Amino acid sequence: MKKTDVIIIGAGPVGLFAVHQLGIKGLNAVVIDNLDKVGGQCIELYPDKPIYDIPAVPECTGEELTTRLLEQIKPFKTEILLSERVEELREEKTNWVVKTNNKKEFIAPNVMIAGGVGSFEPRKISLKEAEKLEGKSVFYSVRNKEQFKNKKISIFGGGDSALDWALELSKFSKITLVHRREEFRGAQHTLSEIKKLEKEGKVSIKTPCQIVSLDNERDLKSITIKFDDGKTEKIPTDVMLGFFGLIMKLGPIAEWGLNMNKKTIEVNPENFETNKKGIFAAGDICSYPGKLKLILSGFHEVALASVECFKRARPNEKYRFEFTTSSKTIKDRLGKK
Ligand SMILES: Cc1cc2nc3c(=O)[nH]c(=O)nc-3n(C[C@H](O)[C@H](O)[C@H](O)COP(=O)(O)OP(=O)(O)OC[C@H]3O[C@@H](n4cnc5c(N)ncnc54)[C@H](O)[C@@H]3O)c2cc1C
Helix, strand or coil: CEECCEEEECCCHHHHHHHHHHHCCCCCEEEECCCCCCCHHHHHCCCCCEECCECCECCEEHHHHHHHHHHHHHHHCCEEECCCCEEEEEEECCEEEEEECCCCEEEECEEEECCCCCEEEECCCCCHHHHHHECCCEECCCCCHHHHCCCEEEEECCCHHHHHHHHHHCCCCEEEEECCCCCCCCCHHHHHHHHHHHHCCCEEEECCEEEEEEEECCCEEEEEEEECCCCEEEEECCEEEECCCEEEECHHHHHCCCCEECCEEECECCCCECCCCCEEECHHHEECCCCCCCHHHHHHHHHHHHHHHHHHHCCCCCCCCCCCCCCHHHHHHCCCC
């Protein structure tokens, strides 16, 4: 089990800035996020949209903000674990132990929950067989594309993820792209590439239709789809990949014995501590009188929470407030002269 000063749950903008605020105080952190990329809502929901209310940054997109936050925390070389959902939180003397769905464990005197609106989870198909085959031949994300080499793959969805993976995996596998509508939402230039491949017989496109069954003995053999006109078709399939979008689930956070208020965690706005000592909440997930669900509010919240984290992680040291402009210690930590 790895020990650190602060375990940060959530790699959204607030979790990322928490790394900075802890880092300049000399605290180490580990960041864990359920998604396969950092940035939270900024990356998952509006990567190309301009944000106009980040102080001193007149305009930047969700993606640019994430890139800048990553740049700002580079000096701290913080471990960021992706595609890991924090499931359990338990007390061990004066520390907290966090366990992920992949059984990874961390121990620290402080936990900073920057879980936003909860973990983003893929929307799944509601067929019993699909549940049984999940992780073997039914997938909702691609972690390692090598495992999809030389297969018959049916990809479901009409957005960018479905189109991007159809194009990428067609380099070494036979692809059938299935969508419930005639039109695809994803980038039109990717769709044009796929249509070229369709003419070459490398990709087959089926619309408008939906899956009705998965045919399997032990492994997946084929899927059956039904077109809007009522016709059905069986498609030989080794692997089914579904990209039906994401849903937000508060998930395990609700079960950790924290005082909750309408899916948010109640905190003391002096230090953003919850009803449990050493557990902090910041960003969209926290609530206190007057809370605004804005990125800049989250930045302020982690600044204050990190002071309390310092006191718990370094009980024998005195916390000294310092400006980054004038503190030699902070400049050293940032690798600046
Ligand atoms: C369309 C849109 C436009 C917006 N525009 C603006 C704007 O202009 N200005 C502004 O200030 N704000 C804006 N916001 C709001 C802003 O995006 C949020 O306030 C901000 O993202 C909150 O950051 P966060 O880090 O608290 O949470 P999030 O960005 O939600 O990140 C939380 C992360 O925690 C992860 N997580 C949750 N639970 C777990 C778990 N158990 N284990 C592992 N990981 C977990 C999630 O996967 C997620 O990645 C906008 C929001 C939307 C949807």
